[in-house]
Amino acid sequence: MHFFLSSVLVTILSLSGLFAAAHPPAARAQTVQKDYENHPNRAAIEYVVKNKLMWLYPDGNFRPEQPVTQADLVAGLVNVKGLTQGVPIPGFPANHWAKVYYERAKKDGILDNVSINPNKVLNREEAGLIMANAWKNLRSAFGKKRQSYSELAVRNGWLPQKTGKFSNGVQTTLYDALSNVSRAEESKALAILHRDMLGILEGEKIANQIHQSFRISGGYLKGTVPTINGYDIRLLAGMKNGKIVSFKSGVVMLNVSQIQYLELSVNRKGEAVSLALYNYTKFPSLERVSVR
Structure with a gap:
């Protein structure tokens, strides 16, 4: 009897080991991290996704270090401003996913002095110009022509400080114009601009209330x-x-x-x-x- 029970116990433990072998992969699946969970800009990424200013890819990742294209930034700014009206853009690809965003951006002035190329990977100078265009009809200071839009973007917190060169090739320790802008960096810029946009809407509401009194x-x-x-x-x-x-x-x-x-x-x-x-x-x- 002792031998029989021992055999049964060994058999049960062996079988339980077989069944248990299926669990580790499941446990690992539960702990898989999205690619931005430990990113310094995680809060901004979650903000832009929650407010539908940017998006996650179908696999649930954000691809924070992927460089942004002109279309990515234009679409994000149109979302930030809640633009709904547009004008036709002759020659724009009819089947491009960003067509409606470009038409709205064109009407708003976001594309002023910008060479339209939706698939172009943006450098910091080009991104700074597009962001300044988006804000020039909200804050008059951004309507002034600048020698360096990357410097403007850094001074307003839209882009981080970075060693590099101005567009004219002069070395700089803070306002690099020529490197790319990542999706994580775009998320921070859009989060800052969206907060300002919401504040402006509320500020105008209060000012109108006083004016009407x-x-x-x-x-x-x-x-x-x-x-x-x-x-x-x-x-x-x-x-x-x-x-x-x-x-x-x-x-x-x-x-x-x-x-x-x-x-x-x-x-x-x-x-x-x-x-x-x-x-x-x-x-x-x-x-x-x-x-x-």
């Missing part, structure tokens, strides 16, 4: 500056006697005949760059001009 009645400008969590809102009134009156919240009441100008700004708390910025200089008219 303004009334001129009995020789006085009346209105309301709201308090909104996460935002610094400020209305500055420059008076003809040289004084400046500041309103951060509450009711506004000013003698119109004494106002020289108003400046209305909306910022995220703790940030210096305005999401909305308007000047009023034509009193008693309430006409305003965006100076963002």
Whole structure:
């Protein structure tokens, strides 16, 4: 009996070993990592995928070090800005996946001074120009012609600092213009620009709310500056006697005949760059001009 039980036990252990042999591959499959899980730009990659600004490949990978093409960046920027209207581009390949993105980018000005070549792998100078074009109708500073768009991209955090050369061949320790832009680097740029885009939309909404509250009645400008969590809102009134009156919240009441100008700004708390910025200089008219 002892011999019999021992034999049965050995047989069971042997069989269990056979069955167990199927489990390690399954366990390994569960721990397979996506190619960006340990990448320094993982948060940006997850952000752009979640917000449908870029995409994962069918195998679930992002290919973070793959160089981006012109079409990749144009499509990403169109997604960031939520563009829906386009214009035809004569000669553009009819069956190219990015055709609709290029038509929308063309109407928006993203392709200004850009040689259209959707399959071209971009260098940092070319990418900087396209990103500046995308933002020039949102922030006036980006509408100025530059000697180096790679420098502009680095200074705004869109691209990382990198040793290399400017487009004219001059050596640089920070603003390399000639190397490629990776998908991981594009993801960080698009995440930054998308956050700014969402902020601008919210800032404009707040500025419009304040503007719509303004009334001129009995020789006085009346209105309301709201308090909104996460935002610094400020209305500055420059008076003809040289004084400046500041309103951060509450009711506004000013003698119109004494106002020289108003400046209305909306910022995220703790940030210096305005999401909305308007000047009023034509009193008693309430006409305003965006100076963002």
